[in-house]
Amino acid sequence: MDISVLVLGLVFLPLAAATLSCVLRARVSRALALVSGAGIVLAALGLCLTVYRRGPQAYELGGWGAPLGIELYADGLSALMLLMTALVGTGVSVYAVRYFSGEKGAGSQRAGDSGDVAGSFWALWMFLWAALNGVFLSSDVFNLYVVLELLGLSSVALITLERGRAVLAAGMRYLLVSLFGSLLYLLGVALLYGAYGTLSVKLLGDLVEPGAYSYAALGVIVLGMLLKTALFPLHFWLPPAHANAPTPVSVLLSALVVKGTFYLLLRLWLDVFPPEMTPAAGQLLGVLGAAAIVWGSVLALLQRRLKLLVAYSTVAQVGYLFLLFALLPVAGADLYAYSGGVYHAFSHALAKAAMFMAAGTVMYVLGHDEIAGAHGILRHLPLSVAGFAIAGVTLMGLPPSGGFTAKWLLLVGAVEAGRWDLAAVVALGGLLAAMYVFPFLNRALIQVGPQKPLRPAPRSLEVTTLSLALLSLSLGLVSAPLVELLQVGAPFAAAGGR
Numbered sequence: 001m002d003i004s005v006l007v008l009g010l011v012f013l014p015l016a017a018a019t020l021s022c023v024l025r026a027r028v029s030r031a032l033a034l035v036s037g038a039g040i041v042l043a044a045l046g047l048c049l050t051v052y053r054r055g056p057q058a059y060e061l062g063g064w065g066a067p068l069g070i071e072l073y074a075d076g077l078s079a080l081m082l083l084m085t086a087l088v089g090t091g092v093s094v095y096a097v098r099y100f101s102g103e104k105g106a107g108s109q110r111a112g113d114s115g116d117v118a119g120s121f122w123a124l125w126m127f128l129w130a131a132l133n134g135v136f137l138s139s140d141v142f143n144l145y146v147v148l149e150l151l152g153l154s155s156v157a158l159i160t161l162e163r164g165r166a167v168l169a170a171g172m173r174y175l176l177v178s179l180f181g182s183l184l185y186l187l188g189v190a191l192l193y194g195a196y197g198t199l200s201v202k203l204l205g206d207l208v209e210p211g212a213y214s215y216a217a218l219g220v221i222v223l224g225m226l227l228k229t230a231l232f233p234l235h236f237w238l239p240p241a242h243a244n245a246p247t248p249v250s251v252l253l254s255a256l257v258v259k260g261t262f263y264l265l266l267r268l269w270l271d272v273f274p275p276e277m278t279p280a281a282g283q284l285l286g287v288l289g290a291a292a293i294v295w296g297s298v299l300a301l302l303q304r305r306l307k308l309l310v311a312y313s314t315v316a317q318v319g320y321l322f323l324l325f326a327l328l329p330v331a332g333a334d335l336y337a338y339s340g341g342v343y344h345a346f347s348h349a350l351a352k353a354a355m356f357m358a359a360g361t362v363m364y365v366l367g368h369d370e371i372a373g374a375h376g377i378l379r380h381l382p383l384s385v386a387g388f389a390i391a392g393v394t395l396m397g398l399p400p401s402g403g404f405t406a407k408w409l410l411l412v413g414a415v416e417a418g419r420w421d422l423a424a425v426v427a428l429g430g431l432l433a434a435m436y437v438f439p440f441l442n443r444a445l446i447q448v449g450p451q452k453p454l455r456p457a458p459r460s461l462e463v464t465t466l467s468l469a470l471l472s473l474s475l476g477l478v479s480a481p482l483v484e485l486l487q488v489g490a491p492f493a494a495a496g497g498r
Contacts, residue, residue, distance in 0.1 A: 018130060092251050155178065180227065297432035392437035
């Protein structure tokens with residue numbers, strides 16, 4: 001298929017659906033979102049096949065190339081992230097159909113399809129999907145700022161769909177963090193433009209060299225993206241936002257939104273800033289990533305609410321993404337670290353989506369998500385508990401999951417670089433994940449006291465949860481072609497120049 005159809009479809013399908021959803025009824029918006037999602041999945045698969053067979057692809061809007069026009073660019077990294085977003089996004093849409101079905105669960109304040117909440121969700125979700133795809137395809141640092149702002153504002157609006165003080169406080173905190181992170185990024189863009197006179201990622205990659213403006217731009221861009229990705233110790237805003245948002249929104253924030261800002265940082269790190277500028281910063285990011293794995297896991301262990309446990313788990317799992325920056329400068333370790341870090345982003349997205357969906361379904365049935373009150377829930381939610389367990393296997397890094405492949409690649413990279421400290425943290429993180437996953441599973445398996453009548457859960461919620469968990473598991477079985485795809489366009493000699 002023509003590359004223009006694929007890349008334009010990935011951006012304009014959700015954008016058109018979002019725009020139309022602003023004026024359509026919620027039921028029509030829902031149907032439009034589902035149809036658009038199916039088209040996006042097909043376009044993402046088509047783009048992956050095209051990039052795998054033909055190498056990196058570029059499309060110039062209106063025929064105008066850099067530096068005057070807007071160029072959309074896709075290599076193995078962006079294609080894989082687009083596929084990740086399409087798979088998780090489809091699951092979110094299916095889950096949200098029943099979640100916003102009009103029946104209020106105990107303890108829920110959401111409205112039905114006939115109300116404003118459901119209609120707003122579909123429009124905002126499509127805007128967010130368009131923004132994510134724009135991040136993964138944009139090849140211009142200012143256009144990246146535009147879609148980054150759309151991503152942040154859509155996320156804030158989605159968080160505050162439900163009412164309550166905690167939700168409002170979390171949303172306001174998220175808004176301030178998002179705006180501050182975006183302003184730091186924009187300051188970096190201004191410094192680069194002032195020094196080199198272009199906004200094109202490709203041209204900047206040829207022009208940027210060590211100097212005061214370049215180092216200042218690197219510093220503020222990295223700080224802005226660390227804040228928006230919630231890397232330790234800048235994670236303070238993430239758990240309240242992820243735990244208090246409606247469940248479909250929690251999935252989007254944890255599985256996808258933090259991956260968008262991670263991708264942006266990685267893209268600029270590899271394609272704009274020369275390697276001689278980044279070793280010291282890379283070591284710092286590696287240390288912060290290791291600290292995030294340990295600290296986030298410890299905090300997850302201490303949580304009494306299931307959604308908060310999963311949210312703090314995200315703090316820990318984000319840490320793995322940043323280990324790769326410490327290993328990139330070492331020849332022989334760079335490709336392993338790069339492949340392992342990005343593959344972890346993919347597997348974590350599927351697993352974390354399943355875990356939040358399981359937690360949301362527990363809340364739907366019980367009216368709360370207190371872990372202590374989940375005794376015997378397996379009888380009522382067998383598929384959701386199974387999905388949570390399988391997703392936990394991915395977080396632990398056990399075979400044959402995608403988490404195993406990702407962590408194995410990171411381990412090999414750490415060993416190749418002689419970084420036994422990082423290798424030990426990767427292994428320790430798996431053990432800590434088991435420690436915070438098993439307590440809920442233990443309670444879910446054991447019935448204590450008389451069985452209480454519980455509200456039945458819609459089958460679609462459970463099936464979606466299990467499906468995403470199984471996808472995270474299957475990534476370990478199909479890792480070879482996906483890792484090979486990831487290496488298309490990778491800036492390492494070992495990538496083979498596909």
